[in-house]
Structures are given as structure tokens and as C-alpha cells.
Amino acid sequence: MSAAGLIAAERIKLASVRSPWWCAGLAVAGVIGLTGLLVLVEPGGMADAPGGSNPFLLFGLMLVLVLAAVSVTTEYRYSTIRMTFEAVPNRTAAVLAKTVVVAVVSGVIGLVASLGAWAAMWLLDPLSDTALRTSDDWWVVLSPAPVFAACAVLALAVGILVRHTAAAVSIxxxxxxxxxxxxSFIPGFGPAVQPWLPFVNAGNAMTAGGGDLPFSPVGSLAYVTGLAAALLVAAIVVVNRRDA
Amino acid sequence: MIEVRGLTKRYGRTTAVDDLTFDVRPGTVTGFLGPNGSGKSTTMRMVLGLDRPDAGEARVAGKRYAELRDPLRTVGALLDAKWVHPNRSARSHLRWLARANGLPAGRVDEVLDTVGLTAVAGKRAGAFSLGMSQRLGIAAALLGDPQVLLFDEPVNGLDPEGILWIRRLMQRLAAEGRTVLVSSHLLSEMALTATELVVIGRGRLVAQGPTAQFVDSGADVLVRGPRPDAIAAALRAAGFEVAEEQAGLLVTGGTTERVGEAVGAAGLVLHELTLRRGSLEEAFMEITKQDVEYASTGAGVPA
Structure with missing residues (x-):
């Protein structure tokens, strides 16, 4: 029961059904396609995006969240989770292997979508400034990889905790x-907690900074990663306690 | 070898498995018999470490399931043939299992061949008939060439050919020296497949022993002679329970030898002395009648 074997098993599981491919394909094509469409309709329109980040990445992120949650809820739906725990009685190891695979796949999706959108602007939009000069420029293009990965782990943990596909996807x-x-709209309370909300920070992490949040983009990424880790630990504790 | 010791599982106020203790020995097919809802599946899930017992423990090959390294190499199980992602091919289903336990990829094709699914290995498992799903589940159980095998109701819903195939497979696996535990609520099936029986009702052990002994325990002796009243009196005096039937006297709780000797000792003549072997069903009903969870109360039938 090597770590490599467990990860390979989870990779085969994810790659051998169609829905993850659909989610990944739609996420990448959606981000690139919408970006391309926008710059064709309104050349230079993307340059004004807040903080330089691509707003269409949110669309890709939603599909990645679905991919991550569904990767485990279908295991409960079809009881393959029981086969998993039969083969791997160390449930912590089984969950961690799945987490690694889902995080890597999601990170790659984020990276390909972001680079693809950048390439689309470079190809289709003579008015937008696509040159990567500063470290901020590079951060905006590359940060979707770790942000997508961290958010996917968050969604995976939700999937493990609630087990039902419909419920997990809704959440x-x-x-x-x-x-x-x-x-955020709740008077008094809302504005106070708003800077601490996970997806507010996920959005901030993919910008060059300069927003009115307490965290820098790197800080936001660290914060979201910490939240994902905490929720994953909770999911692992629950999985070890309950009957499969 | 499977050792179950004081295994207990409660769901709220219901006790699904109640202080269950039994052994399953290698080299035989052991039938795990009980009515629906008697705790067979729950017991098997606890043996496999899927459900957590409230008390007691189960050991496979001397270890708790969680202590087994690459458990598929030691234990193979088919608890439910539907535990497959319907959009995954049969081969992919076995491939990920094999990788998780470090089994060579070649084993996947070997077990597909063993169960006769090679031709449909690339088809999605959701399109399989029940018989094919069952074969895929058995392929998964055999993947690690395990010494211990558990099958939960493997013949449910199968056609006669499939039933025969599974029966022969289990007997072959036992003949190879493996430990085979197979659950069923079909007693007639168990009589043909299993040489040992573990019978449970409402989560409690009801009986354990060789199938032959179990069948004989429900047997009666039929006697007929020229003086039935005298024979009946002699047998009752010897401690047997005697009922009068049209065919003769039905003696319960004895063997032909003991009944014949009791009548002979009284100096009486017999015209017939026959063992009437009760069906396994009757023996089973007799043993488990207090332990059926959802018994029909016979409402609406005049007493």
C-alpha cells in the first residue's frame, strides 16, 4: 500500500469516468472562450478588470468546485467508497491520496485556463497590454493554479462531509x-466578516493586490489554503469515525 | 480463518448484531444463514472494517482488518455487486483496485478471464446485467488471490446457470484450502453449497455445525406395526414424543437405531421403520422461529 499506488488508484478513478473530463474541458474552454469573446467585442475591455485579474476565472473555478465535490460524492452514491476502504483500510491515507489528485488536477485546470485566457488576449486583442514585466503580472497569470487547488480541497472536504451529490454541489x-x-449585506456583522470569507479571499488571491482587504494576494492564498486544510482535517476525522 | 468474537452492533435502540461469536475454518464452504434483516451483511461489513462494532472484534487470518497490509491480498469480498461506478468500465474498476494494493496489472486480465468478462471488459459497468455485475464483483474479490473470501448473497437473482457457476466456484476455492464464508437466506442453496453452517437470527447465533447434522436435527422417525397403541406407549415410556399419523406413528427426537431398540426392548413387532428427513427449511424455521424480526402474525386468519 504505497503512497504512489494509492495516488495512481485515485487518478484512475477520476480519469475513468466522463464527468471530470467534462468539468475540466468546460472550465478551460469557458474561461478562454469568454475572454476571447469579450476582447473581440470590446478590444481593450479586459485591461480594466479589477486588479488585472480575469473575472471569467470565477466561472472556471465553479466547475472545478463541482468536479472536486462530485469526485467523492459519487463514491458515496455508488458505494465505491466501501470498495476504497476495503482496499485501503487506512481511511486517512485514502482521503489524502484523493486530495492530492484532485488538488493537482484542479491546479492544472486553473493554470491552463489562466494561460489560455492570457494567450487569447495576446492573440486577439491589440489594445490590451499582455506583456509580463513585473512579478505582479506573473502572479496574476500563475496564481489561479494554487487558488484553484486550494478551493478544490475545500469543495472535496464539503463533499466528504455531506456525502450527497446534490447537497454538496448546491453548497x-x-x-x-x-x-x-x-x-456581506448583514448590517454591522456583514462588513466585519466580509474580509474573512473564503471566496472573497480566493478572488483577492488572483489579483495583483491593492484592494481594501486586510490580506495581500499571497496572504489571501495562505488564508484560503489554511481554511481548506482545516476543513479537510475535519472531514478526515469524520470519515474515520463513521461507518462506511 | 475468520474469528468473530462477541461482535455487537447497535443502531439506536435496535441491536443488529448481538454478541456474535463463531469461527470460519479454511478448506470448507461455510454458509452464513439467517432470515432477511438478521444481521448477516452487518456482520460481514464489520469483518471488513467498514462498520465499527460497538463491542467485540473480528479477526481475519489472525489480524484485525485494519492491520492487514494490502488487504486484498488476504481477503476478497463481494458484498454487493452494485458497488461499481456505472460509467466506469469493468477493466478500469479492477485496475484502480489493483493499483491501490500494488497488484500487477496482469492480474486484472487474469480475473476477467476467470469470470468470463474479457469480451466486455471495456464496456461500462452500468450496462451490465445482474449476472455480469455479480461476475465483476467476484473478479474484484479474486483480484489479490486471497486466502479468505466473503460473499454476501451471491446467487440472489441469478439464473440457474449463474447459480451453478458460483456454487462450483466456491467449492473449488474451498478445495484449494481457502476460507469461504457465503451468506444466504436460501437454505436449499446452502444445503448444496456449504458443508458447515453458521445460523443467526436477530443478530444472535442460533446454531453452528456441519450442514448434514443440521438437516438431520429436523428428522423424524416413522414407525408402523400391528399394535400401534402398544408401540406408542412403549416409545413414550422410553422418552420419545409420539404423534399419530395416517401413515403410522411419527417419533420425534430420535434416530432409527434408538427407536428400533426401544420397540424391540418392549418385545413388539414393527412393519416399518423409516427416517423422515425434514427439509432444511423446516429445520431452519424450527430453530429461528423466535428470532424472525418481521414475522407475520397471521392477522385475519381465524385461529
């Missing part, structure tokens, strides 16, 4: 798209 979509905005 990982509704929370970033609506939940965080609604929380």
Missing part, C-alpha cells in the same frame, strides 16, 4: 455565488 455553488454576498 459549493451557492456559497461562493450568493452566500458570501448575502453575508
Amino acid at each position: 459549493v455553488l451557492v456559497w461562493p455565488l450568493m452566500g458570501e454576498q448575502l453575508v
